[in-house]
Amino acid sequence: MxxxxxxxxxxxxxxxxxxxxxxxxxxxxxxxxxxxxxxVRQYFQSPDRLLPKVRAMVxxxxxxxxxxxxxxxEALILECNLIKKYMxxxxxxxxxxxxxxYIKVTLNExxxxxxxxxxxxxxxxxxxxxxxxxxxxxQIVDLLSSVYKLKRCSAQxxxxxxxxxxxxxxxxxxGVCVGAYSREAYMKAVHSAMDFLAGKDKKLTTYLKEKMxxxxxxxxxxxxxxxxxxxxxxxxxxxxxxxxLNSIGDMDVVLTALGAEGYHVILFFVRNGKLSGxxxxxxxxxxxxxxxxxxxxxxxxYYSGNTVIPKEILVEQELADHDLVEQWxxxxxxxxxxxxxxxxxxxxxxxxxxxxxxxxxxxxxxxRARNEQEKTDALVAALNKFFGVEKDVWRLEAxxxxxTNGVDSVGAMVVFENGKPQRRDYRRFKIRTIEGPNDYGxxxxxxxxxxxxxxxxxxxxxxxxxAIMMDGGKAQVSAVEQVLTAMKIDIPVAGMVKDDxxxxxxxxxxxxxxxxxxxxxxxxxxxxxxxxxxxxAIEYHRGLRNKNMQRSVLDEIEGVGEKRKQxxxxxxxxxxxxxxxxxxxxxxxxxxNLPVAERIYAYFHKSVVKP
Numbered sequence: 196m197x198x199x200x201x202x203x204x205x206x207x208x209x210x211x212x213x214x215x216x217x218x219x220x221x222x223x224x225x226x227x228x229x230x231x232x233x234x235v236r237q238y239f240q241s242p243d244r245l246l247p248k249v250r251a252m253v254x255x256x257x258x259x260x261x262x263x264x265x266x267x268x269e270a271l272i273l274e275c276n277l278i279k280k281y282m283x284x285x286x287x288x289x290x291x292x293x294x295x296x297y298i299k300v301t302l303n304e305x306x307x308x309x310x311x312x313x314x315x316x317x318x319x320x321x322x323x324x325x326x327x328x329x330x331x332x333x334q335i336v337d338l339l340s341s342v343y344k345l346k347r348c349s350a351q352x353x354x355x356x357x358x359x360x361x362x363x364x365x366x367x368x369x370g371v372c373v374g375a376y377s378r379e380a381y382m383k384a385v386h387s388a389m390d391f392l393a394g395k396d397k398k399l400t401t402y403l404k405e406k407m408x409x410x411x412x413x414x415x416x417x418x419x420x421x422x423x424x425x426x427x428x429x430x431x432x433x434x435x436x437x438x439x440l441n442s443i444g445d446m447d448v449v450l451t452a453l454g455a456e457g458y459h460v461i462l463f464f465v466r467n468g469k470l471s472g473x474x475x476x477x478x479x480x481x482x483x484x485x486x487x488x489x490x491x492x493x494x495x496x497y498y499s500g501n502t503v504i505p506k507e508i509l510v511e512q513e514l515a516d517h518d519l520v521e522q523w524x525x526x527x528x529x530x531x532x533x534x535x536x537x538x539x540x541x542x543x544x545x546x547x548x549x550x551x552x553x554x555x556x557x558x559x560x561x562x563r564a565r566n567e568q569e570k571t572d573a574l575v576a577a578l579n580k581f582f583g584v585e586k587d588v589w590r591l592e593a594x595x596x597x598x599t600n601g602v603d604s605v606g607a608m609v610v611f612e613n614g615k616p617q618r619r620d621y622r623r624f625k626i627r628t629i630e631g632p633n634d635y636g637x638x639x640x641x642x643x644x645x646x647x648x649x650x651x652x653x654x655x656x657x658x659x660x661x662a663i664m665m666d667g668g669k670a671q672v673s674a675v676e677q678v679l680t681a682m683k684i685d686i687p688v689a690g691m692v693k694d695d696x697x698x699x700x701x702x703x704x705x706x707x708x709x710x711x712x713x714x715x716x717x718x719x720x721x722x723x724x725x726x727x728x729x730x731x732a733i734e735y736h737r738g739l740r741n742k743n744m745q746r747s748v749l750d751e752i753e754g755v756g757e758k759r760k761q762x763x764x765x766x767x768x769x770x771x772x773x774x775x776x777x778x779x780x781x782x783x784x785x786x787x788n789l790p791v792a793e794r795i796y797a798y799f800h801k802s803v804v805k806p
Contacts, residue, residue: 222281511536
């Protein structure tokens with residue numbers, strides 16, 4: 196039995212990190228201290244001296260641990276790592292797990308490329324962003340690579356007799372791999388693309404409009420639509436960029452706001468003197484209603500990831516651990532970082548501008564939060580009524596099987612909590628024991644493996660669902676229930692029943708069928724789950740199938756190595772077109788001889804090659 200009073204006496208007067216735990220050993224709070232002895236004792240003083248939220252947490256503390264460090268800096272780094280590891284209930288947490296994409300120009304390579312990335316490192320490349328619209332980023336990367344004909348492959352060295360890829364043959368690449376373009380001219384194209392990313396978009400926008408009009412006049416409407424989509428992507432990337440002050444470079448502005456659900460942090464990005472965007476992050480409740488402390492927690496969690504750290508970060512109030520956090524950021528960035536609250540001048544004007552924006556933004560966020568809460572309450576009420584139990588949170592799992600006539604069969608599992616997808620908990624399975632198109636058997640294998648992993652306390656599977664939703668009705672439900680019964684696991688399984696138009700119309704559990712028209716919140720949730728699990732299964736199956744097809748169709752042909760495979764794909768454009776080619780056409784491909792061409796033809800036509 197852990198004796199809190201006795202253990203408080205042994206706390207060292209040294210810097211470190213402490214972990215409070217509840218009665219089941221779960222870490223519920225992680226904190227750092229200059230003196231562990233003084234800081235931890237403060238939690239166990241008279242309850243009247245504690246804030247209500249702190250008092251609530253202390254009532255759940257059954258034991259604590261501590262780790263000493265040599266310096267405050269080490270304590271800060273360790274605290275940040277432990278918060279990410281345990282996600283404690285009472286810490287202020289950065290609950291938005293999305294990472295925003297950047298556009299990367301690989302200036303660290305001899306022949307730079309333009310790519311999308313969510314990971315920023317000090318590798319000598321140039322990064323632009325972050326951007327909120329990932330779809331627009333994909334289009335911009337494709338557009339710039341196409342317009343300036345930049346290489347898309349990752350290869351940096353090209354041996355003699357190198358065969359260029361398909362992009363060169365369709366005039367989408369200058370062909371630096373075969374010496375068809377000088378490095379000086381290539382770098383000029385790269386810098387033109389970088390000018391666009393830096394905000395000088397007028398030249399490219401004019402070019403796209405001209406191309407769209409030309410295609411339209413030539414009645415090439417699909418091509419015109421492509422240019423239109425590119426223009427929309429350009430607008431999405433550039434629309435938030437407005438000039439603030441030419442004298443200001445890169446900085447972030449971190450503001451806190453209290454909304455209906457709890458605290459939010461609003462992060463504004465200023466890049467090259469332009470206010471280029473903002474993002475909101477939900478932080479939940481805070482033990483102590485200190486906005487400077489919330490901002491400090493956000494800064495530590497957000498910038499500890501692989502993201503761009505600007506030279507300056509503006510905050511509303513000076514942080515209590517200001518010097519320590521500055522030193523830590525400086526170490527991460529590799530050059531000086533300054534955190535400050537401007538009192539006058541241009542930067543004060545930026546802070547005032549963003550503050551006004553946050554006031555309006557919170558009105559929108561609060562309205563959205565109220566609407567979402569109403570939908571969540573309706574969903575929970577519907578599930579409680581349908582299953583005859585009372586829960587505040589419903590964790591639902593759905594499964595799907597995907598294959599092509601039983602080949603490359605896979606299973607997918609998606610997880611929703613109170614109607615929201617928990618993508619970190621999604622799992623996929625390659626079917627091992629079932630042969631042929633047997634969806635019922637495949638489902639049973641997937642459920643068995645999923646529950647077996649839970650029995651073994653696998654962290655990725657340990658959290659069981661409150662209910663399982665099966666697409667397809669009673670047959671699928673029965674298949675899953677057989678596995679659960681055999682494993683002595685009591686989890687309700689409901690079947691999602693479809694109408695003649697393949698739309699979900701009802702939910703069946705036991706002898707009860709619920710008409711989903713009477714429960715719109717549940718209807719929407721189940722429809723989203725069905726689409727999501729189907730998409731997840733299809734994507735996995737398609738990727739596996741394409742990988743296996745590419746390997747089996749070309750790599751299994753004797754005499755076809757990597758170079759010849761690339762040459763064949765570049766010449767014909769696809770495996771399908773190659774499969775329909777005659778021997779004489781195949782033999783025309785650079786690097787192929789007649790015997791190899793005959794073997795390729797024989798492979799696709801199942802004929803025998805004469806010796």
